Amino acid sequence: xxxxxxxxxxxxxxxxxxxxxxxxxxxxxxxxxxxxxxxxxxxxxxxxxxxxxxxxxxxxxxxxxxxxxxxxxxxxxxxxxxxxxxxxxxxxxxxxxxxxxxxxxxxxxxxxx
Amino acid sequence: xxxxxxxxxxxxxxxxxxxxxxxxxxxxxxxxxxxxxxxxxxxxxxxxxxxxxxxxxxxxxxxxxxxxxxxxxxxxxxxxxxxxxxxxxxxxxxxxxxxxxxxxxxxxxxxx
Numbered sequence: 001x002x003x004x005x006x007x008x009x010x011x012x013x014x015x016x017x018x019x020x021x022x023x024x025x026x027x028x029x030x031x032x033x034x035x036x037x038x039x040x041x042x043x044x045x046x047x048x049x050x051x052x053x054x055x056x057x058x059x060x061x062x063x064x065x066x067x068x069x070x071x072x073x074x075x076x077x078x079x080x081x082x083x084x085x086x087x088x089x090x091x092x093x094x095x096x097x098x099x100x101x102x103x104x105x106x107x108x109x110x111x112x113x
Numbered sequence: 114x115x116x117x118x119x120x121x122x123x124x125x126x127x128x129x130x131x132x133x134x135x136x137x138x139x140x141x142x143x144x145x146x147x148x149x150x151x152x153x154x155x156x157x158x159x160x161x162x163x164x165x166x167x168x169x170x171x172x173x174x175x176x177x178x179x180x181x182x183x184x185x186x187x188x189x190x191x192x193x194x195x196x197x198x199x200x201x202x203x204x205x206x207x208x209x210x211x212x213x214x215x216x217x218x219x220x221x222x223x224x225x
Contacts, residue, residue: 033212045213048212
């Protein structure tokens, strides 16, 4: 029972490089989310997708793009990485509404030099 | 004003004592409230959800909600070393699509 799977778990980039974080869930959930977590800042929402075919900006969308490829997959792309994007990134999914549990992936630790 | 605020610094409690965590939120339309626990280097996991004013108990955990004062609290009774973690308060944002806002988190250290 995989739940929410994120890849890669660790990545080091140089400033200006691009990369895509992949996220897949096998729980048939409608909504998916990308958060970043920095020390002392808690979890901040980057982008979310309430359902297949829709995406919306969260609190800190600048420098990121997303794609809801299908119901299972939601990817996060950094087009030109900056040191300020060094963080731990979490993907999460939810069945529907907000009366249920948000399931998180294991996280992806990204360092931009 | 931040959507969800957890202002207390790290909390150290002796084993067996009660740990008390507080959280305030800004939007009066919020209806769903959650506490997540996050161990160091791990992802957050849900430990409590509450939707109505009052108390909700689950084992050693009690969540308290006061919508009039816009605060949510979490009590951990008989604290154990395994409770040492960061606790994140999360609140639904009622406008737009399904979105949760998180507080910064409170670190709890249970001293044996």
